[in-house]
Amino acid sequence: MRRRPFFQFKSIHTNIAIAFSSLIICTTVILSANTYLLSSDAVKDNSYAYTEQLIGQVNTNIQTYIGNMESISELAIRDEGLQKLMRLPDPYDPEGLALTKQASGFFRSIAESRGDIASIVFIGTNGALVSGRSDAVLKDYYELLNQDWYKSAREAGGQTVISSSRIQHVYKNEYRWVVSISRQAEAAADGNTGVLLVDLNYNVINDLCKQIHMGNRGYVFLLDPTGDLIFHPQQQLVYSGLKSEEFDRILQSSGDRSFEAESDGKTKIYTIRSSPYGWKVVGVNYPEELVGDKRQIQFSAVLWGSVCLVIALAISILLSLTLTKPIKRLEGHMKKVEKGDFDTRVEIESTNEIGKLARTFNLMTGKIKELMGQIVQEQEDKRISELKALQAQIHPHFLYNTLDSIIWMAEMNKLDDCVRMTSALSKLLRSTISKGEELIPIRSELAHIEHYLTIQSIRYRNKFTYSFEVDPAIMDCRMLKIVLQPLVENAIYHGIKNKADAGHIQIKGYRTGGGIELQVIDDGVGTDAAKLNANIAKGRAGPAPAALSAAAAASATSGLGLQNVNHRIQLNFGERYGLSFDSELDEGTTVTLRMPELGEGSGVQL
Amino acid sequence: MMRKWTWVFIGAALLAVLAAFAFDAGMTRLKPQAKHILFVPKTIDSSFEFWEVMRQGVDTAAAEFGAQVTVAGTETEWDIEGQIALLEQAIADKPDAIILAATDYNRIAAVAKRIVEAGITLVTVDSGMKDGISGSFIATDNYEGGRKAGKLLADAIDPNREGPVAIINFVQGSATAMDRERGVRDSLAGYPGLEALAPIYSNASEDQAYRLTLELLRSEPELRGIAALNEPTVVGAARAIIERQAVSRVKLIGFDNSMKEIAYLEDGVLQATIVQKPFNMGYLAVKTAIELSKGKKVQPAIDTGSEVITKENMYASDKQKLLFPFVER
Numbered sequence: 045m046r047r048r049p050f051f052q053f054k055s056i057h058t059n060i061a062i063a064f065s066s067l068i069i070c071t072t073v074i075l076s077a078n079t080y081l082l083s084s085d086a087v088k089d090n091s092y093a094y095t096e097q098l099i100g101q102v103n104t105n106i107q108t109y110i111g112n113m114e115s116i117s118e119l120a121i122r123d124e125g126l127q128k129l130m131r132l133p134d135p136y137d138p139e140g141l142a143l144t145k146q147a148s149g150f151f152r153s154i155a156e157s158r159g160d161i162a163s164i165v166f167i168g169t170n171g172a173l174v175s176g177r178s179d180a181v182l183k184d185y186y187e188l189l190n191q192d193w194y195k196s197a198r199e200a201g202g203q204t205v206i207s208s209s210r211i212q213h214v215y216k217n218e219y220r221w222v223v224s225i226s227r228q229a230e231a232a233a234d235g236n237t238g239v240l241l242v243d244l245n246y247n248v249i250n251d252l253c254k255q256i257h258m259g260n261r262g263y264v265f266l267l268d269p270t271g272d273l274i275f276h277p278q279q280q281l282v283y284s285g286l287k288s289e290e291f292d293r294i295l296q297s298s299g300d301r302s303f304e305a306e307s308d309g310k311t312k313i314y315t316i317r318s319s320p321y322g323w324k325v326v327g328v329n330y331p332e333e334l335v336g337d338k339r340q341i342q343f344s345a346v347l348w349g350s351v352c353l354v355i356a357l358a359i360s361i362l363l364s365l366t367l368t369k370p371i372k373r374l375e376g377h378m379k380k381v382e383k384g385d386f387d388t389r390v391e392i393e394s395t396n397e398i399g400k401l402a403r404t405f406n407l408m409t410g411k412i413k414e415l416m417g418q419i420v421q422e423q424e425d426k427r428i429s430e431l432k433a434l435q436a437q438i439h440p441h442f443l444y445n446t447l448d449s450i451i452w453m454a455e456m457n458k459l460d461d462c463v464r465m466t467s468a469l470s471k472l473l474r475s476t477i478s479k480g481e482e483l484i485p486i487r488s489e490l491a492h493i494e495h496y497l498t499i500q501s502i503r504y505r506n507k508f509t510y511s512f513e514v515d516p517a518i519m520d521c522r523m524l525k526i527v528l529q530p531l532v533e534n535a536i537y538h539g540i541k542n543k544a545d546a547g548h549i550q551i552k553g554y555r556t557g558g559g560i561e562l563q564v565i566d567d568g569v570g571t572d573a574a575k576l577n578a579n580i581a582k583g584r585a586g587p588a589p590a591a592l593s594a595a596a597a598a599s600a601t602s603g604l605g606l607q608n609v610n611h612r613i614q615l616n617f618g619e620r621y622g623l624s625f626d627s628e629l630d631e632g633t634t635v636t637l638r639m640p641e642l643g644e645g646s647g648v649q650l
Numbered sequence: 651m652m653r654k655w656t657w658v659f660i661g662a663a664l665l666a667v668l669a670a671f672a673f674d675a676g677m678t679r680l681k682p683q684a685k686h687i688l689f690v691p692k693t694i695d696s697s698f699e700f701w702e703v704m705r706q707g708v709d710t711a712a713a714e715f716g717a718q719v720t721v722a723g724t725e726t727e728w729d730i731e732g733q734i735a736l737l738e739q740a741i742a743d744k745p746d747a748i749i750l751a752a753t754d755y756n757r758i759a760a761v762a763k764r765i766v767e768a769g770i771t772l773v774t775v776d777s778g779m780k781d782g783i784s785g786s787f788i789a790t791d792n793y794e795g796g797r798k799a800g801k802l803l804a805d806a807i808d809p810n811r812e813g814p815v816a817i818i819n820f821v822q823g824s825a826t827a828m829d830r831e832r833g834v835r836d837s838l839a840g841y842p843g844l845e846a847l848a849p850i851y852s853n854a855s856e857d858q859a860y861r862l863t864l865e866l867l868r869s870e871p872e873l874r875g876i877a878a879l880n881e882p883t884v885v886g887a888a889r890a891i892i893e894r895q896a897v898s899r900v901k902l903i904g905f906d907n908s909m910k911e912i913a914y915l916e917d918g919v920l921q922a923t924i925v926q927k928p929f930n931m932g933y934l935a936v937k938t939a940i941e942l943s944k945g946k947k948v949q950p951a952i953d954t955g956s957e958v959i960t961k962e963n964m965y966a967s968d969k970q971k972l973l974f975p976f977v978e979r
Binding site (some may be wrong): 110138192208209211213217219221246252260261272273277278279280283284286343344347348351355358360615 | 655656659662663666667670673674707709710713716717842909912913916927930933934955956963967970971972973974977
């Protein structure tokens, strides 16, 4: 079994449209999907990379600050004056006071050179107190010894201690947000030591973190190793439990990593960077923000994809229509030609292949029409010449019978009859032989038929009588010659001959509305008029009467003679004209010949 | 004829592209529209830390929830006419929501009613008003705060000593003041040895509180403690106590916080202070206003809670933020 090809549709139009459409759909879908995937990936990757970069930068900045603070504290603690002061047994003796003044001057110069340092304070175990500020009074020595920064620095022994964000309250009536760095100085031989405190303005960290925007709602927070918040934009909400973060997971995670977690009923992406001193810089992103972007990309991709698709589909349909429309028109014209209308011409002006095709088609139909015309012409010519040949014949039987009758009459000494018959025959022969015009006056045709009737009436001795009743006005009108003879022949052979008693043949001629009618009326046995009419009609459509052979014509029993007449009339004058029959059994037959009225001198081109 | 169709088609295609553009732009614009919220604190004077911190909370929430917040307010807390005029103007401007700290319990109610009738979501913070027509009231539960203060006062007083305790209120007729006083009184009622005196009013004036306390210390030599119900009253009372050298004899429990209060706290003049959480108030007010304007159900009253600050816990990391709000200036 032969498989049907997949793309088999009824029309080229559909084929083209479908081919284009599938091509376009494929392209659009692939492009849209690609665009979407690429851009959504890009958005996601970008935002991750951006976040990491930001967090990394925050981390670096903070480290830089802390590093600076450490080096400053290093610098301050190694100050010679300070070291000396620390070693003094009594820092409030004149030397100690001088050294204190010198050290505070040094501290002040450091603090003033940097806006991010809130204060520098030194507490010696010997009771020395050095402050970098002259505008604020330090709290009581023993109160200071109880403060966390001092205690933790002592515990850490030489190591730098970095506090969380806190309120610094070393000065009386002053409370500042700071991040403190404290370290213990190297102990002197006598065990005297001290703790140096450098306070970093919290503003610096606050500004650093606050200015970081990740998406619309993303933020950065800082966590110290104990889990205390150094900075959080919503610190108070966190403390009140209105907000929560994944502190445990953040603290547990070591190194730099990212993870997604659910908190406060929202998914957050945590990006963590750890610093050497234990702080963790944490960036918080909301993936739904990224999803929002993604959704917009998705929407745009779908929207533009479908717009492109619709336009592309319309274009493909339009294009295929444009392509196939002339073909369809051509097809319509071909159908007309198929039905026989060779006059159709395709009006296609375009210069493309279809235009060429149309022009070729036009040429072809023209040629076919020409050939067809030629054939019809040839056929008609052939038929007419055949008919002419036929009409010109006098049946040998007739001639033989007539001559026989003449001989017989001569033997019987019926001279009058003999003369009449012989002269009629001679006249009949003459009119038959005469080449002359195809159209003759009715008068001449009637004369011809009278000769014929004369001969026949003598032959059939009183078997019938005949009469003429023709409107004298039409006598000069033209008609085809030798058309009445077959009618009369028919009336004799089929009407009168078989009749028991004598019959009568009447020939009538008169004008009618559209022309002239000649009637041959006999009162013979009659016949089946319907059959005759049908025969006539059939004969007209039938092949050229090659059957008008001499033998068939001689018997004259077939309607071929009549058909022949009918054919000749119609060939010459058109199908409106011709023969019709009217018959009644035992009553007689009327054959009516219709033809146009042709005045004298008029002619029909043959 | 083909030509004509081509033009029709080109027109249709252009139209489709335009429509797509319009749709795209429309969708972008139609993305959850930023709610416009008007925040009306009692005062816009930036020296009042309470309102500044509340504003931080408001701003934080606005950034988080994508709302657009405008702040409008009167210069002083007692410009009631000014606040009414401002609210009338707000009705005309028709924001999505108004967050209001009413300057008066009774007189703001009328204009508040008109706000609600105009279809604007109304959320009250800190101070409510009568009839409670706002969608939600976000404030410290002052009665609860008062109860805490009463208990702290009773605990601070030597259990063996009996005597009168004074309540210095700050204004008559303020819902906050009334609730706090009621709380203190109810709490003190549980200590039969302590007798709460009739309330006196400082009118939120430090000097008035100072004078009243001097008078009190004179007229009530056995006075065991004072509950001062707002910041100027606390400061005035502390000044008087120091001046009369009554620090160890008279215990002082206060409300709110300020640098002066912190100093008194460190010095041991002030035993404890009840602080509110204005940041949370502002934050929750915006959150609630947005939820309300989206048609969600919210609680009619949200208590933001209060914290007890004593000398011992004042530097604890979770208390520092409340006591020393980091206000960028």
